[in-house]
Amino acid sequence: xxxxxxxxxxxxxxxxxxxxxxxxxxxxxxxxxxxxxxxxxxxxxxxxxxxxxxxxxxxxxxxxxxxxxxxxxxxxxxxxxxxxxxxxxxxxxxxxxxxxxxxxxxxxxxxxxxxxxxxxxxxxxxxxxxxxxxxxxxxxxxxxxxxxxxxxxxxxxxxxxxxxxxxxxxxxxxxxxxxxxxxxxxxxxxxxxxxxxxxxxxxxxxxxxxxxxx
Amino acid sequence: xxxxxxxxxxxxxxxxxxxxxxxxxxxxxxxxxxxxxxxxxxxxxxxxxxxxxxxxxxxxxxxxxxxxxxxxxxxxxxxxxxxxxxxxxxxxxxxxxxxxxxxxxxxxxxxxxxxxxxxxxxxxxxxxxxxxxxxxxxxxxxxxxxxxxxxxxxxxxx
Ligand SMILES: Nc1nc2c(ncn2[C@@H]2O[C@H](COP(=O)(O)OP(=O)(O)OP(=O)(O)O)[C@@H](O)[C@H]2O)c(=O)[nH]1
Ligand SMILES: [Mg+2]
Numbered sequence: 001x002x003x004x005x006x007x008x009x010x011x012x013x014x015x016x017x018x019x020x021x022x023x024x025x026x027x028x029x030x031x032x033x034x035x036x037x038x039x040x041x042x043x044x045x046x047x048x049x050x051x052x053x054x055x056x057x058x059x060x061x062x063x064x065x066x067x068x069x070x071x072x073x074x075x076x077x078x079x080x081x082x083x084x085x086x087x088x089x090x091x092x093x094x095x096x097x098x099x100x101x102x103x104x105x106x107x108x109x110x111x112x113x114x115x116x117x118x119x120x121x122x123x124x125x126x127x128x129x130x131x132x133x134x135x136x137x138x139x140x141x142x143x144x145x146x147x148x149x150x151x152x153x154x155x156x157x158x159x160x161x162x163x164x165x166x167x168x169x170x171x172x173x174x175x176x177x178x179x180x181x182x183x184x185x186x187x188x189x190x191x192x193x194x195x196x197x198x199x200x201x202x203x204x205x206x207x208x209x210x211x212x213x214x
Numbered sequence: 215x216x217x218x219x220x221x222x223x224x225x226x227x228x229x230x231x232x233x234x235x236x237x238x239x240x241x242x243x244x245x246x247x248x249x250x251x252x253x254x255x256x257x258x259x260x261x262x263x264x265x266x267x268x269x270x271x272x273x274x275x276x277x278x279x280x281x282x283x284x285x286x287x288x289x290x291x292x293x294x295x296x297x298x299x300x301x302x303x304x305x306x307x308x309x310x311x312x313x314x315x316x317x318x319x320x321x322x323x324x325x326x327x328x329x330x331x332x333x334x335x336x337x338x339x340x341x342x343x344x345x346x347x348x349x350x351x352x353x354x355x356x357x358x359x360x361x362x363x364x365x366x367x368x369x370x371x372x
Pocket of ligand 1: 018019021022023024025026039040041042043044069070127128158160161
């Protein structure tokens with residue numbers, strides 16, 4: 001359906017990055033299929049997903065590249081950073097090491113994307129922080145501070161329960177959309193990560209069409 | 215709705231291909247290539263626009279698969295990219311053999327099941343297109359015949 005008629009006005013490219021096993025693929029599946037995969041195998045290279053969302057009354061297609069966290073994929077997954085409008089950077093709140101590696105993920109992202117790329121930090125698996133017997137290994141406060149210091153948006157989320165998953169993907173899109181409105185993001189730049197589809201090009205474009213059934 | 219076909223249409227940037235090609239060749243001249251370097255290069259090759267590159271990538275992946283007999287976790291990566299590469303050069307039945315080999319080891323793998331589905335769809339589409347092309351050729355022949363017959367009639371009228 002890549003060359004089919006357009007039922008969206010923009011395409012935003014996202015990447016999901018972070019250590020292996022933090023739940024990147026589960027977040028993607030929760031967002032695109034509203035399902036949780038309890039036994040998710042390691043991603044090979046990259047996985048891909050799309051969903052059409054509504055941002056300020058405009059239909060936006062998110063093209064999401066979910067990268068593999070295993071070390072041996074690190075070199076080539078870097079090439080997917082280029083031209084990303086949004087980057088979801090994920091750690092696991094129950095595994096401190098995944099949080100400690102964030103600065104290196106952040107450096108990679110800043111080096112390989114452009115200044116207008118929106119970076120959203122997600123502390124995943126917050127369902128494992130229950131009152132009785134929490135497995136939490138990173139506090140909300142310190143992660144929030146890290147996010148503020150580096151100008152990142154931040155939530156704690158759970159791919160299992162779906163908590164804050166929509167928010168992370170949608171807030172990122174809103175921020176990107178704002179950048180377009182403010183002129184901070186240049187649509188004509190080759191690597192902005194945003195494509196605009198003029199409605200008149202779509203043969204069956206109908207502005208009041210129901211939201212896509214995905 | 216997930217149009218995973220984009221996964222197969224995405225191509226490597228020439229500069230990335232060059233970069234990993236260089237590393238691979240340097241190691242090759244040095245006498246020994248690490249599996250990592252060969253994999254990086256092969257991964258770029260199978261995502262190339264050019265079928266010759268993809269074929270080269272497939273050969274490198276086959277080599278890797280044989281040499282990684284001791285590393286099951288790596289072999290699954292090679293199978294996956296062998297399927298993807300073969301699909302991209304329209305060797306659909308070979309591609310499906312690789313996905314089914316993979317699924318024999320890991321039956322529930324959603325990533326590979328999705329790839330298999332995409333390969334099936336592409337295969338059907340290609341068959342339909344081939345079918346239409348077949349018809350076009352036949353009607354082309356009919357047209358040519360028609361005009362020859364027409365020409366013959368025009369000549370005989372003289
Ligand atoms: N309890 C809980 N488990 C989760 C959550 N998200 C993911 N998991 C589990 O964590 C494991 C790893 O999740 P994945 O989504 O495969 O992790 P990944 O980051 O994609 O890993 P790589 O592909 O290797 O980089 C799986 O067994 C999931 O079921 C969550 O929010 N809560
Ligand atoms: Mg994954």
